[in-house]
Amino acid sequence: MNATPHIIPSALLLLLAFLIGCVIGYLLRRLLAPHRPASVTEAPMAAEQAAEPEEDVRDDLKKIKGIGPKMEALLHENGIYRFSQIAEWDAETVAEMNDRLSFGNRIGREEWVAQAEELNKTPRP
Template identity: 40%
Template sequence: MATVSEKDGMFWSLVAWGGGVVAFLVVYVVTRSLFGGTAPDGLVFAAVAFIVVASVLTARLGPRDADPVVPHAAPVAAPRPAVMASVAAPVAAAPVVQPVEGHSERVSEAAREAARLAADLDAPVATPTRPERMDAPRDGTPDNLKKIKGVGPKLEELLHKLGYYHFDQIATWTPEEIAWVDTNIEDFPGRATRDDWVGQSKVLMAGGTTEFSQRVDRGEVY
């Protein structure tokens, strides 16, 4: 024997199909009256209308599944201390994840670099002091200061005006004297420090050569 919900579903199904039949007849009559033509032409449009209307009404009016009845959940008793301890034990025993190989080294290197930068910031700032100058080059002939990387013709001329003609003069500059030069070479502030003029001059003063000075000797620069 059909239940109430089944009877209700059959009723709405009949309504949907009835609507499809009505749509079939209406479309068939309208198509024939407007466009004329043979019976198969009207039947095609009417059949499409029947399928569309019946499907839409079935989807709209068809029975819905009743919402499932959720039984009342029984209250859960709080676990006893012994049970809680047994549950917590596996969590406590979970293995410790090891750091990715190389990660600790990178962290250490970053820490060392941060410490170095902090030390540089805390270091006292050197008071600029002008290096000892000369009124003219020895024997009237200056060294070729352009062999120092970073010293071009313009800077060499400026160094001569400031009284610096020889490698041994530059090689003995102290940090305070380098600071003075860095702030007094027009248009090239900080160049003496960046290009390590003192280090290069020590090599050239001793009769050695640098890669840059060799290029100057070969005429590849300037």
């Protein structure tokens, strides 16, 4: 008995089972994922995001140690464009941004608020 003729149908069935599992997993995640209600600090950030400033009004957030191009893009998506915005963060806002952007405790560890305060003091061209 040669088992080789059954390889292609078996592989196709495995592929089909995998795809069905992916679809079911995606749907379950969408249905069962906890819905996060908007917190008090999300509303102002959403309002800032709606009125996105022009390029010349934005600060170069990459000047803060620990912020690269991808991190800067994430901050922009959350309505953060200026050093003054980061300099105003309190402990609660830092914790919320850490959670929202999956930073761990990166903001506190790298002292973004203190760096932003210093950079906000420097004159702009």
